[in-house]
Amino acid sequence: MDQLRRSLLESPIIEKEGYHYFVHPISDGVPMLEPSLLREIVIKIIRKARLENVDKIVTPAAMGIHISTAVSLMTDIPLVVIRKREYGLSGETPLFQQTGYSESQMYINDVEGGDNVLVLDDVLSTGGTLSAICAALEDIGANIVDIVAVIKKDDGDNELESSEYSAKTLINVVIEDGEVVIVNPTGDD
Template structure:
């Protein structure tokens, strides 16, 4: 947990689209993403979910996609990805989405009706990415067993929005406040620091 807290506590913030973006080594690979940080992240994500009930892990191809891939590899599960670009496959389905920094369409690759999945995402800001993923997976007839993230940016209410709009609760490792030019870890596994 030490490496993960270090990666998100007291990190510089950059204002993008009216929101504070956390520069950090886990998601921006700046200055680099150490093995210790990746290991810490995967161990902690593994603790907050029951992997015995799922047969597939679903991630989103952007910053958190490699975290989903590491989880799938570590736990010997198949991997599916939600992508931003269509590949022209027959039956390809897409949904419109808007998150804190961009908007467009998302497409599902590698998940099918009846799959039991775990959604693994990097962080929650506005909740838009996870809401779109849930919509896409439900449309495809996929059973969502759990949703986990590394960080909840608590200032923006994304977790609450996801619950209100979809009925799904999201588990996260860290709660991070984004104000005053630097990030501050304020909770670990739902417990204040």
């Protein structure tokens, strides 16, 4: 059994305002992230994502940063982090992010019309974050070459699935009876 699968099966589950949430090193930074798990995930992303002609990797703060940084280091593709802080720089694009458990304003810098981008994120749950990012990138005029999320929580409505965008995932899970259950170990639908 690979490390990603094993680590998810061992993840504790917490409930926040009726939302069941697994606690995992990739999505939460706790328990600590072992380099071998991160390496396994990065190799899987590089094998799964369409990387030809990608100019920039785009990821939302904060939990996409460590994954995207590692992919950037391995591929030499520059990294753009979508931040929750406005800097007021020229070309900064705001977007509204709403997930199953929070909402916030985010800001994209350093992406221009015509850029070919790979969107990377840690978890695809409600699709709210990725939908908002894709819409903002489209408004900028960027070309979304591919979208990859490490883990897909596959037990509820997903905004991304009802849009024109689709994401590749490494593994799909549901939470049943207080435990993570793997429904698709390769993420391929």
